[in-house]
Amino acid sequence: MQMLREERSMEFIEEEHYEELIELQVHPAEWAVRVDRIPHIWCSGCGIGIAMIAFIEALRELEIDLRKLCVVSGIGCTGRVAGYMNCNSFHTTHGRPIPFAIGLHLANPELKVVVFSGDGDIIAIGGNHFIHAARRNVDITVICVNNFNYGMTGGQSGPTTHMDGKTTTTPYGNVEYEFNLPLLAASCGATYVARWTTVDPRRLRVSIVEALQKKGFSFVEAISPCPTNYGRRNKIGDGIDEMRYYKEKTIIKNFAPLEEAEIHLGGPIVCGKFVDKEKPTFLDLVTQVIDKKARGE
Numbered sequence: 001m002q003m004l005r006e007e008r009s010m011e012f013i014e015e016e017h018y019e020e021l022i023e024l025q026v027h028p029a030e031w032a033v034r035v036d037r038i039p040h041i042w043c044s045g046c047g048i049g050i051a052m053i054a055f056i057e058a059l060r061e062l063e064i065d066l067r068k069l070c071v072v073s074g075i076g077c078t079g080r081v082a083g084y085m086n087c088n089s090f091h092t093t094h095g096r097p098i099p100f101a102i103g104l105h106l107a108n109p110e111l112k113v114v115v116f117s118g119d120g121d122i123i124a125i126g127g128n129h130f131i132h133a134a135r136r137n138v139d140i141t142v143i144c145v146n147n148f149n150y151g152m153t154g155g156q157s158g159p160t161t162h163m164d165g166k167t168t169t170t171p172y173g174n175v176e177y178e179f180n181l182p183l184l185a186a187s188c189g190a191t192y193v194a195r196w197t198t199v200d201p202r203r204l205r206v207s208i209v210e211a212l213q214k215k216g217f218s219f220v221e222a223i224s225p226c227p228t229n230y231g232r233r234n235k236i237g238d239g240i241d242e243m244r245y246y247k248e249k250t251i252i253k254n255f256a257p258l259e260e261a262e263i264h265l266g267g268p269i270v271c272g273k274f275v276d277k278e279k280p281t282f283l284d285l286v287t288q289v290i291d292k293k294a295r296g297e
């Protein structure tokens, strides 16, 4: 067991060893997790852990060397992911994981840089960084766990809170139109855009695999239950009820026109891959300009 635990540090624990691992009570994701940081802080029924495991499984599938991976998070419940990953990681200030990630990528393009954070962090406080990183087509992957509220600070509303959604700051129902994240990412220029719920971890993993391989700004939204705040206030129930709710509401429409990527409280949650295209990245274009200049053009 000790040997297997040591193996996890930088090696993959292959699927063929899973039964052995279960017998030894070693979690198959241990190779990628700082087990000394466990137990985690997430509430029971929360979907962030499922999204993190989908990410770890994607890393395993692509055999990504953890020494060449950098996970960047901001503040919030999802912001804890960077601290739990057994790789180079940054737990940055609120809303700022994307500028940190851009700096890491430009300083060392050999690194695989992934932002893993929540909607309150990436889309609300860090919304401007998000749109401009997508516009510039910076070669990073952004995974956003969207639970429609600021979970960690007590369940306040944010720009992803559904119209009519009840939160601590909208007890009579939200009256603001919400952001539709795939639509936002695509309209800003992202080269890969997908949305899944954490009820569908396999499809989520497949999209993360594709996003990690994509050159350019790739974006995956993972709709997740927050039973402690959003589920309870909107009378959806506990974590399992919220998962059932998302399962019932999910409609899969791969490559649907983006205006069909609907998401409403009580209405459909349209999931799928919406964008998958190629175009030069920010670094490609900067390099071209430098080369031109060097040639005296």
Ligand code: SF4
Residues within 6 Å of the ligand: 041, 042, 043, 045, 046, 047, 048, 077, 147, 151, 152, 225, 226, 227, 228, 229
């Ligand atoms: Fe998850 Fe919500 Fe609990 Fe945060 S407050 S850990 S998002 S269930």
